[in-house]
Amino acid sequence: MYADYLDGLNDAQREAVLATDGPCLVVAGAGSGKTRVLTYRVARLLEQGVKPWCILALTFTNKAAKEMRERVASVVGKPANRLWMGTFHSIFARILRREAELLGFSPNFTIYDTTDSRTLVRQIVKELGLDPKVYKDNTVHSRISMAKNNLVTHTAYASNHDVLVDDTKQRMGEIYKIYMLYAQRCQQSSAMDFDDLLLYTNILFRDHPEALARYQQQFSHILVDEFQDTNYAQYLIVKRLGELHRNVCVVGDDAQSIYSFRGAEIQNILNFQTDYPGCKIVKLERNYRSTQTIVNAANSIIAKNERQIKKVAFSEGDQGERIRLMGAYTEQEEAFMVAADIYDTNLREHCRYADIAILYRTNAQSRAFEETLRKRNIPYRIFGGQSFYQRKEVKDMLAYLRLAVNPNDDEALRRVINYPTRGIGDTTVGHLQELANRANQSLWHTIEDLRVQPAEAIKPTAVKKLLGFAELLEAHRHNAQTADAFDTASNIARSSGVLQELRSDSSVEGLSRLQNVEELLNSVKQYVEQRREQGDLDEPITLPEYLANVALLTDMDQDDTADDDRVSVMTVHSSKGLEFDYVYLVGLEEGLFPSPMSSGSTTQLEEERRLFYVAVTRAAKRLSISFAHSRMQWGEMQHHSPSRFLGDIDPQYIEADARMAQGLRSDRSSRPQPAPGRPLRSLAPRTHESAPATKRPAPSTRGNALSPNQVRPNMNVIHERFGPGRVLSVEGEGPNAIALVDFGPTGQKKLVLQYAHLHSANQ
DNA sequence: ACGAGGGGGGTTTTT
């Protein structure tokens, strides 16, 4: 028996926790304690004697999964580790690896990210001789993606009359050919894209009833979080798996359905009652997060929406202050006002920066805030946008790691076959590709064939170089399966020549590229150590395992160490599931929010409205909404009026700032720079001095940086970023050397590639 | 093979 966890729950929450038998729909409004309910529900199941590995809990983000696991663990302890809990993509990738042979895939299949998919599309368009301006990789890929989300395979697509007619109408009648070739290439490369993970799971369950039966039996209880975001492929997986035991519990909020662009069907949650006859419905309507003002204002936003489940969200908290509305002349000024206000709030109300968020509609809006926050020395963290794993140098390194595990991965191979340059040019690769296409096999395979059977298209000198590259890959293949992931990775970094290449570039960007690769290798280290702590000690954590994991990581998942106190800056989309005491919702202008792309249909506009709802309900204590009267777009100054959405909020909840009350005058909008003069002073009484002390301690040595030859095992060193440490080992020589350094009490061992950051700590 | 420079195109949101 676990502690009296039911005590703190309200009636509806308790009902949702206890209804463990049969299908159940929990409509959980924003801030209604959803995670708590899910956590206790899992605890309840375990208490009833359900084995942890019989519980399948699906989420949409790794972060949500991780948080839930931690919270379950805090109630039930160790058994939480055995739960099948994760994102749809990661759970089914795991199952697919296990069952890969049934589908004709290797268990080590690669997962293509969106960039890989798009370059593959581009490549195919080129090969087919189609016009890349008509067949834009983005458009084509999203078309393929949509098809897969609706379980339309490439063969089904090519023989579906309606689809073909539709494509022809859009002047892209050849998409089916691209899709066919795309699917074939993925299979050849032993790769799946994001959508394949769901598609192939469905195919597995459709074509292999015995496999389906195994998992149906295993998963006696299924929970799905954010059910309003499921697409058809996900919906059907859940339905199939749940058919045997019928213990399917879905949790969601139709009012927060904001992902239709990636195939999410709000209908899935609206129709749940009819899909699962006799299901229990519980509505969590009390909001524990926000003030009454915020909750009421949020309700007024979506009140007009047609398609929704009736519910009344309410708060019993404080009335709270009114929503602040701030108008600015330019986006720079908007950023200035927000930053000034953040500084002020932090000072006056002693809040943490981590309790503050800036939310916007599009990633492109981040720049102005980034600059202003930096100028003011306010620590911040930008989520989304160009993620760490998308950077060129990181992708290059990952490509090498991927190749060591799956040499058939053509995308990875083409990426690094001539990086660093080894004299294999476009013409050679072109010929190679042709050979591969003709034989319907991967590039690597084709290279291997050259060993025994030379082809006339490729000159002997080129063949030699290709074989040299193949040998480089071959050298790591065996290790990759058996040796420690970190060891393999750092070996590859060295022998591939990537390190040398990066170190030869001493520009600022070059240095940061090296740093990123260093960071990546350290993340391998960290992963290995982390897994070793929780798992079986005997077996080494290998590269395939790491890669399987990293492919599905996003920027949101980067370890947020509790002690770093920064303002969060992100899109409204990525803020879902989070909460902050103080929220600045910015750029509330017509032409920006709602997005002009969405003004076509009412359903799209309803979704924009729900997005607005999501943004507002992130705030617990105070919400500030702002807009700029003009902003730069396409190099031109665009004039905007305040968003129509502002009119949806009942005016009684809004308090406009002084300048709003005066009314905005467009005649002043040509002023290029914000003048930190009178009007702003009320918001930011002290704008002149520099920000609070968040400076990192100065390097404790003024000595010269070490050179590779000076670094030896057991030596004490000081790293500019990580502080004092002790060198454990040095591998390689000269410019290729890598040092493994132990940085003290946290037991963090890191790989140091940049000796410029390392100082001697002797004496 | 590789760099610099020009031209064209794109900006919604993401597992």
Added chain:
DNA sequence: CCCCCCTCGT
């Protein structure tokens, strides 16, 4: 405005 792709010149 910025980013990416392509081309052209070495």
